[in-house]
Amino acid sequence: MTLSVVVGLGRSGIGAARLLKALGSEVLILEKAENDACRQKAADLRQQGIDVQLGQPLEISSFEPWLNQINQVVISPGISWTHPTLEALRTHGVPVRGEMALAWESLRESPWIGITGTNGKTTVTHLLHHVLSHGGLKAPMAGNVGYSAAELALGCLEGSTPVPDWVVMEMSSYQIEAATKVAPRIGIWTTLTPDHLERHGSLDAYRAIKRGLLERSQLAILNRDDPEIRGTHSSWGQKRVSWVSTGREYSDTATARLRVSDDGWVYEGKQRLFCSDALAMPGAHNQQNMLLVTAAALEAGLRPETIESALRCFDGVPHRLESLGTIQGIAVFNDSKATNYDAAAVGLQSVPNPAVLLAGGQTKQGNAEVWLQLLKERSSAVVLFGAGADELRGLIEASAFPGAVVTHQGLDDAVPHALELARQQQAASLLLSPACASFDQYSDFEARGNHFRELIEASQST
Incomplete structure (x- = not known):
C-alpha cells in the first residue's frame, strides 16, 4: 500500500x-x-x-x-x-510538494492565470475574477483568496463547481516555491518589494521565486511602474511579455502594451479603449491593477467595452482600503491586508489626509523609511496596538514624527481612542493599515479586519 x-x-x-x-x-x-x-x-x-x-x-x-x-x-x-x-x-x-502542486495536476486542463506580487495580488485577483465573470466566463478565484487551490480542484472533480473557462489563482511566494511545475497560460506580476525575508533569506531568492512563475507562463504581464520589475526589462529574451504602465512616457507597444495617457484614457498601442476613471478605487496603484487586469482580460477574449462595464461596477476588495463609511464626517478605511511597510505606505497615500493611523501586530523585516516619511506628511496621530507596538513606537519617535503616538494592547481600546483623536484633530480619515502581520492576536488579516469593522459599526450605531 x-x-x-x-x-x-x-x-x-x-x-x-x-x-x-x-x-x-x-x-x-x-x-x-x-x-x-x-x-x-x-x-x-x-x-x-x-x-x-x-x-x-x-x-x-x-x-x-x-x-x-x-x-x-x-x-x-x-x-x-x-x-x-x-x-x-x-x-x-x-517526494514533498505543496497543496498548489496537487491542485495543478487536477486543474491543468483549464487555462490558469497565475497572479503574484508583494502587494496588489489580492486586488488583481478579485478584480480579474469579477471582470471575467461579468464577461460571461466561468473564472473561479482560488489560492490565497476564495477557495484553497485543492478545494477548487475537488469541486471541479466532484461536479459541484463547473469546469472553469479560466482558473484565477493568487499565488504567494510560499505556494510558488512548493509548486515548481505550475505553468499558467497567463502570469501576472504586480509588484516586488522586500517581504518574507525571514523565510526566503534574501531579496534575490524572493525575486527568483516570483520570477520563476512568470518564466513558466505562456504570457507574462508585468507592471513597468514597479522599479524592481522594470529592472528586469532587458532580461526576458524571446519570452512573450506584455508591459503595462500608468506613466506618461510612451514609445511603442513593445515597451507598454497598455498605458494611461495624458488625455485620461487607457490605450492599447494607439487604440483608445476606455476612460481611465472606469475603476473607482483610489490610488495610482489601483490604476496599475486595472491595467494588469485589462491586459489579462483582453488576452482571455473580452472586448474593451465589456471590461469597462465590469470595472465600473466593481465594489472593491474586503480589507484592502475598504471604505467603512463615515463617523461624524471622518472617512473610515479598513486596510488590514496591508501587512508590511510598503503596503501600508500605499494606504497612507490613498486616503484623505490628515489621517489618524491604526498600526501594529507582528512586525516584519523591511525598510520603513517611505512609510515613516508619509506618516509625517499625511498623518496627524498614530495609535499602535499588538505585539509590535513598542518596536513601531521606537521607529516613529526616532523619525521625529510631530504628532501624538499612543499604544494599546488591542483594537478594543485602540479604536475608540483613535476615533476620539480624529474628532479632536478634525482628521479627514481614520485608517487601519497595520504594516504588520496579524498572527500575534488573530488567525489572519481577515479576522483582524472583521474585528475592526465590527468596532466601527458599533460606533456608527451609537
Whole structure:
C-alpha cells in the first residue's frame, strides 16, 4: 500500500486530503495540535475515510511509523520549504510538494492565470475574477483568496463547481516555491518589494521565486511602474511579455502594451479603449491593477467595452482600503491586508489626509523609511496596538514624527481612542493599515479586519 501524508489540519490541508481521497489515494493527516477544534475536524474526516493523527509535531519521528509506505508528503503554504524535517524526508527519497502542486495536476486542463506580487495580488485577483465573470466566463478565484487551490480542484472533480473557462489563482511566494511545475497560460506580476525575508533569506531568492512563475507562463504581464520589475526589462529574451504602465512616457507597444495617457484614457498601442476613471478605487496603484487586469482580460477574449462595464461596477476588495463609511464626517478605511511597510505606505497615500493611523501586530523585516516619511506628511496621530507596538513606537519617535503616538494592547481600546483623536484633530480619515502581520492576536488579516469593522459599526450605531 502507498500512502499520501498531508501535514496540517488547516483549510488547505483538509482540501488537499479530501482531493487525494477523491483521487483514490490512502490519506493520513498529521497535525501537531490536539485541541477540541482539531478533534472535531479529525472526527469529521475519519468519517470520510481519512486517517488523522493529532499531537504529531513536524519531526521525522512523526513520519517514521509509515516511512516505507509514504509515496508523497503534501504541505500547506505556512510550512517552510526548507524545514529540516522536509529535508530529512527528501533524504529518505520521499517526494514533498505543496497543496498548489496537487491542485495543478487536477486543474491543468483549464487555462490558469497565475497572479503574484508583494502587494496588489489580492486586488488583481478579485478584480480579474469579477471582470471575467461579468464577461460571461466561468473564472473561479482560488489560492490565497476564495477557495484553497485543492478545494477548487475537488469541486471541479466532484461536479459541484463547473469546469472553469479560466482558473484565477493568487499565488504567494510560499505556494510558488512548493509548486515548481505550475505553468499558467497567463502570469501576472504586480509588484516586488522586500517581504518574507525571514523565510526566503534574501531579496534575490524572493525575486527568483516570483520570477520563476512568470518564466513558466505562456504570457507574462508585468507592471513597468514597479522599479524592481522594470529592472528586469532587458532580461526576458524571446519570452512573450506584455508591459503595462500608468506613466506618461510612451514609445511603442513593445515597451507598454497598455498605458494611461495624458488625455485620461487607457490605450492599447494607439487604440483608445476606455476612460481611465472606469475603476473607482483610489490610488495610482489601483490604476496599475486595472491595467494588469485589462491586459489579462483582453488576452482571455473580452472586448474593451465589456471590461469597462465590469470595472465600473466593481465594489472593491474586503480589507484592502475598504471604505467603512463615515463617523461624524471622518472617512473610515479598513486596510488590514496591508501587512508590511510598503503596503501600508500605499494606504497612507490613498486616503484623505490628515489621517489618524491604526498600526501594529507582528512586525516584519523591511525598510520603513517611505512609510515613516508619509506618516509625517499625511498623518496627524498614530495609535499602535499588538505585539509590535513598542518596536513601531521606537521607529516613529526616532523619525521625529510631530504628532501624538499612543499604544494599546488591542483594537478594543485602540479604536475608540483613535476615533476620539480624529474628532479632536478634525482628521479627514481614520485608517487601519497595520504594516504588520496579524498572527500575534488573530488567525489572519481577515479576522483582524472583521474585528475592526465590527468596532466601527458599533460606533456608527451609537
